[in-house]
Amino acid sequence: MVRKYFLQQLGLLFLISIIIIFTNILGYSMPIGDSIIGIGVLSGIALVGLTISKFMSKFVKLPSMMYVSLLALLLASPISPIRDAIISSTSNVAFLAPTTALGAFAGISLGKDIKDFAKIGWKLVILTIFVVAGTFLGSAVIAHVVLKVTGAI
Numbered sequence: 001m002v003r004k005y006f007l008q009q010l011g012l013l014f015l016i017s018i019i020i021i022f023t024n025i026l027g028y029s030m031p032i033g034d035s036i037i038g039i040g041v042l043s044g045i046a047l048v049g050l051t052i053s054k055f056m057s058k059f060v061k062l063p064s065m066m067y068v069s070l071l072a073l074l075l076a077s078p079i080s081p082i083r084d085a086i087i088s089s090t091s092n093v094a095f096l097a098p099t100t101a102l103g104a105f106a107g108i109s110l111g112k113d114i115k116d117f118a119k120i121g122w123k124l125v126i127l128t129i130f131v132v133a134g135t136f137l138g139s140a141v142i143a144h145v146v147l148k149v150t151g152a153i
Contacts, residue, residue: 002051002054002055005051005054006047006051006054009047009050009051010047013043013046013047014043016043016098017039017040017043020039020093020097020098021035021036021039023094023097023098024038024039024092024093024094024097027094027097028094028096028097030092030093030094031092034089034092035092035093037089037092038089038090038091038092038093039093041086041089041090042072042090042093042098045068045071045072045075046068048071049064049067049068049069049070049071049072050064050067050068052067052071053066053067053068076090
């Protein structure tokens, strides 16, 4: 069971990594070797975090993203002995490169459920647009205020 899960996640991460590598190279002109290393490190962190999530789901039901994020934060924190290697290898990955893969998978997901989405009705579509726009604008305002207060801008 765990082995099958691990192999499925590994395969999915491999496909996503290929998309991110192409995006990183073509869209952001990053060197191919550095891109492969950085995305390999990020994929490794994601795979370990997903595996931890699978084991911990027997005890505590928390989102997998939490485990992946915590692992990445711990590995890049000042207390980590491999902090410099993690940061230097992942700094060669453009921050927005993974969003291309995310958008592709979201589009595929929406495409297969388009009939169900159409049944929901136009009112929910408008509401969704307002919610997404409000979340984006709210996040941008909060980020701007924090950056102003800290003197970053």
